[in-house]
Amino acid sequence: MRILVTGGAGYIGSHTVRQFLTGGHDVTVFDNLDAGHKRAVPAERFVGGDLRDIDHLDHLLVVNRIEAVVHFAAFAAVGESVTHPAKYYTNNLLYSLQLLDRCRRNGIGKFVFSSTAAVYGVPNEVPIPETAPPAPVNPYGNTKLAFERALADYAGAYPFGYCALRYFNAAGAASDGSIGEDHTPETHLIPLVIQAATGKRPHVEIFGTDYPTPDGTCVRDYVHVDDLAAAHVLALAKVTPGAKLTYNVGVGRGYSVREVIRTVEDVTGKKVPVKHGPRRAGDPPALVARADAIRAELGWAPKYTDLKAIIETAWRWHQSHPNGYGE
Numbered sequence: 001m002r003i004l005v006t007g008g009a010g011y012i013g014s015h016t017v018r019q020f021l022t023g024g025h026d027v028t029v030f031d032n033l034d035a036g037h038k039r040a041v042p043a044e045r046f047v048g049g050d051l052r053d054i055d056h057l058d059h060l061l062v063v064n065r066i067e068a069v070v071h072f073a074a075f076a077a078v079g080e081s082v083t084h085p086a087k088y089y090t091n092n093l094l095y096s097l098q099l100l101d102r103c104r105r106n107g108i109g110k111f112v113f114s115s116t117a118a119v120y121g122v123p124n125e126v127p128i129p130e131t132a133p134p135a136p137v138n139p140y141g142n143t144k145l146a147f148e149r150a151l152a153d154y155a156g157a158y159p160f161g162y163c164a165l166r167y168f169n170a171a172g173a174a175s176d177g178s179i180g181e182d183h184t185p186e187t188h189l190i191p192l193v194i195q196a197a198t199g200k201r202p203h204v205e206i207f208g209t210d211y212p213t214p215d216g217t218c219v220r221d222y223v224h225v226d227d228l229a230a231a232h233v234l235a236l237a238k239v240t241p242g243a244k245l246t247y248n249v250g251v252g253r254g255y256s257v258r259e260v261i262r263t264v265e266d267v268t269g270k271k272v273p274v275k276h277g278p279r280r281a282g283d284p285p286a287l288v289a290r291a292d293a294i295r296a297e298l299g300w301a302p303k304y305t306d307l308k309a310i311i312e313t314a315w316r317w318h319q320s321h322p323n324g325y326g327e
């Protein structure tokens, strides 16, 4: 299939692009390199451009005779979305809606969307099923949910189908250590803990130790980035006009912040200096997926079900790329 992947040079995007290419698809990566890295994708697949430039996108859709769009390009920092919601509404919603409508006008009927567990807000029920009422607690989650709703309305009215994948916590790197996670600034737990283990940071701060969880720290469902990527390949194969698919993508098992730190110590053989800090605003105590639907309906099964195996791949990437992509 001829696929346009927006944000395809980013962390999850680049791992997904690699799997689409391995599967024989014809992929065009569209990325403004705000958070992506040119070296994360094959040069001949890369087109530099911004989502706001809808004419550029439209041109690519037509000239490359695109049959499906996989849409990653988005801002994804929860804290920033609270202080700068305009940035999130403009990019994640307004420009995404423009892209969606150009798909419609150009007769492109297949769409896979990067959604998030943030649509659930603070869930009443953990593990969280897809049927849990969405109730985001920050602008980031609001923009993702709003776009999911637009997708559903389009699929109800036009010859168009979609799959929205609600990611839990993406982690790890390609098993050969060739591509991995490189954010500036880094805010995610696993890379921060690894950087504290190697001395690149003086310590890692635990955001809150008084949560109603077994050890008082937040619990998250860490899912390997290659397993997330595989979910996109399966999702695209399943999308047909009229399809309205929404799946959680998580392993279904939660680990606390302290467990992550202990596992990094175990994998690296290094002590991680830790400080205890206050809670970070907007952090739900526990986010764990109920992921039976994607297993049953798409045949998805994570290859990495154990945190240690996930962190081993992240560690390999950090050792071979101590400064990330160095771009």
Ligand code: UFG
Pocket: 076, 077, 078, 116, 117, 118, 140, 168, 169, 187, 188, 189, 190, 192, 204, 205, 206, 207, 208, 218, 219, 220, 257, 280, 283, 287
């Ligand atoms: N944490 C710390 N110290 C740090 C960084 C993180 O204790 O220095 C904790 C957080 O409080 C949280 C856990 O580690 O409990 C994981 O934090 P991350 O920032 O790695 O990930 P989040 O769970 O906050 O966010 C992820 C995605 C978001 C998405 C969200 C869904 O990065 O894009 O899951 O709620 F919205």
